[in-house]
Amino acid sequence: MVRVVLIGAGHSNLQALRMLHERRSKSPTWGSVEICVISPSDRAWYSGMVPAIVARLRSAEEGWVDVSTVCRACNAQFIQGEVVSLNPVQNTLQYRTVVDSLGVPAPGVDAGAVHAEIAYDIVSIDIGSTTAFSSLVESRRCAILDDSDSSCPSLVFSTRPIGAVHSVLEQFEQRLAQFVMKRQQQQRMQLNVVIVGGGNAALEMSLVLNARFQKCVREMLRLPSLHTADAGARSGSSSDGVDVSVRVVFPGSANNIPYAIAREFKTLGISVLEHARFIGISEESNHARVHVRSACNGVGDAYALRFDVLCLATGPCPHAVQQNLSVPLDDNGWILVNDFLQSPSFPNVFASGDCISMLGRTGCPIPKAGVYAVKQGHYIARNIWHFIHGNGLEAYVPQRRFMQLICCGNGRAVYAPHPRLQLNNAAIGTLKNWLDDSWIRQFRFKE
Numbered sequence: 001m002v003r004v005v006l007i008g009a010g011h012s013n014l015q016a017l018r019m020l021h022e023r024r025s026k027s028p029t030w031g032s033v034e035i036c037v038i039s040p041s042d043r044a045w046y047s048g049m050v051p052a053i054v055a056r057l058r059s060a061e062e063g064w065v066d067v068s069t070v071c072r073a074c075n076a077q078f079i080q081g082e083v084v085s086l087n088p089v090q091n092t093l094q095y096r097t098v099v100d101s102l103g104v105p106a107p108g109v110d111a112g113a114v115h116a117e118i119a120y121d122i123v124s125i126d127i128g129s130t131t132a133f134s135s136l137v138e139s140r141r142c143a144i145l146d147d148s149d150s151s152c153p154s155l156v157f158s159t160r161p162i163g164a165v166h167s168v169l170e171q172f173e174q175r176l177a178q179f180v181m182k183r184q185q186q187q188r189m190q191l192n193v194v195i196v197g198g199g200n201a202a203l204e205m206s207l208v209l210n211a212r213f214q215k216c217v218r219e220m221l222r223l224p225s226l227h228t229a230d231a232g233a234r235s236g237s238s239s240d241g242v243d244v245s246v247r248v249v250f251p252g253s254a255n256n257i258p259y260a261i262a263r264e265f266k267t268l269g270i271s272v273l274e275h276a277r278f279i280g281i282s283e284e285s286n287h288a289r290v291h292v293r294s295a296c297n298g299v300g301d302a303y304a305l306r307f308d309v310l311c312l313a314t315g316p317c318p319h320a321v322q323q324n325l326s327v328p329l330d331d332n333g334w335i336l337v338n339d340f341l342q343s344p345s346f347p348n349v350f351a352s353g354d355c356i357s358m359l360g361r362t363g364c365p366i367p368k369a370g371v372y373a374v375k376q377g378h379y380i381a382r383n384i385w386h387f388i389h390g391n392g393l394e395a396y397v398p399q400r401r402f403m404q405l406i407c408c409g410n411g412r413a414v415y416a417p418h419p420r421l422q423l424n425n426a427a428i429g430t431l432k433n434w435l436d437d438s439w440i441r442q443f444r445f446k447e
């Protein structure tokens, strides 16, 4: 019997699970390979769909895969737990099962508490990534959940892990709605949304958070809803009482923002504070502020922007647990792999997705994108199968570029494969939906 353990139900491991199951079910010796998946949540989110869910263009149910159902359909064991360490010399891993409704360890749980151990013959690590400010986000997340506070709630969240974004926004809106109900005299509502980041995720989150909070505030004030085409309504002050201001704290020059997105920002009234760096947050007499240093033309100015919602889209960072996996890491803490997505020191340890360190054909690190993780999942499945049968492994060659479709939050999407060729329209929005649906459909099993 060979036991294959998949750590993390990420894009890559899910793809690998489905393909491994297909191969195994066609093999006369299929009973000799046992598959186990360990992941903290039974929901695996499809990243491409999350922005449309944030904008409330699609329902949350459309964007996640039920890991336990997929495991049952693929004849695999599912353990809802978080891996805390790996011993690749003894081929064992340790995990704990204490998680809350968001699939992350409950506050106060001892980080070293190990609940169980499992032995493996082959392991595949696909645990995604987090952000640089995860501890700040964690401490603030407890504040949203604490509804004893009667002041207007404020929210700090990060875009990674992407699976937590939807639940955190829902919880925040419930708190906000309670606050608005308590103050029934409220005629107008002002919401300051600040997004920090310089990549496509930050630009996309600015568009979809604008759309979401325009809708959300209208609902809370019981104003008539907008047509879908107007859903990404203009940010800033409006005559009917909805004041949603959206601001991007952007590290580079605003001229570097892709043309089609800059046009959307202009139409929607989303403002950009360019050459600006996030320093931290502070809270003074019920007002939360984000502190920013701007360095335009070499002159540094410090700003304090008031916020109700702060979204940190500051790029990927490795999960702290990677330090406890006892496999070689690069200088930044990402897992080193060879061309076969195998640890250079432990041939039975495979890794893929955001958590790995790999250079592309141009010599630059490959983007941390779901598209790459999904493709790697195909190689993980094939190479695990070859490894079990003693065959040569297949080298993974990352694609040069990928199709970037950015959701605008109003039914349109931006097609940005090349800085000069950018289109935004509803047809591209439809194409994006179709592509997202096709991937998710593979994992919709009827029970």
Ligand SMILES: Cc1cc2nc3c(=O)[nH]c(=O)nc-3n(C[C@H](O)[C@H](O)[C@H](O)COP(=O)(O)OP(=O)(O)OC[C@H]3O[C@@H](n4cnc5c(N)ncnc54)[C@H](O)[C@@H]3O)c2cc1C
Residues within 6 Å of the ligand: 007, 008, 009, 010, 011, 012, 013, 038, 039, 040, 041, 043, 044, 045, 047, 048, 049, 050, 051, 081, 082, 083, 084, 103, 126, 127, 128, 129, 159, 160, 161, 162, 163, 201, 202, 204, 205, 319, 321, 352, 353, 354, 355, 368, 369, 370, 371, 372, 373, 405
């Ligand atoms: C706003 C935004 C929009 C994006 N849009 C796109 C897009 O349109 N297209 C695209 O290609 N990419 C997009 N990305 C990037 C994409 O989200 C990531 O690259 C992708 O999620 C990485 O997939 P993964 O397989 O590495 O891990 P993930 O899909 O993130 O999954 C990691 C899994 O590991 C689990 N896990 C974590 N820690 C542990 C542990 N200790 N033990 C066990 N399990 C664990 C998690 O719960 C999760 O199930 C976007 C990112 C952001 C922030």
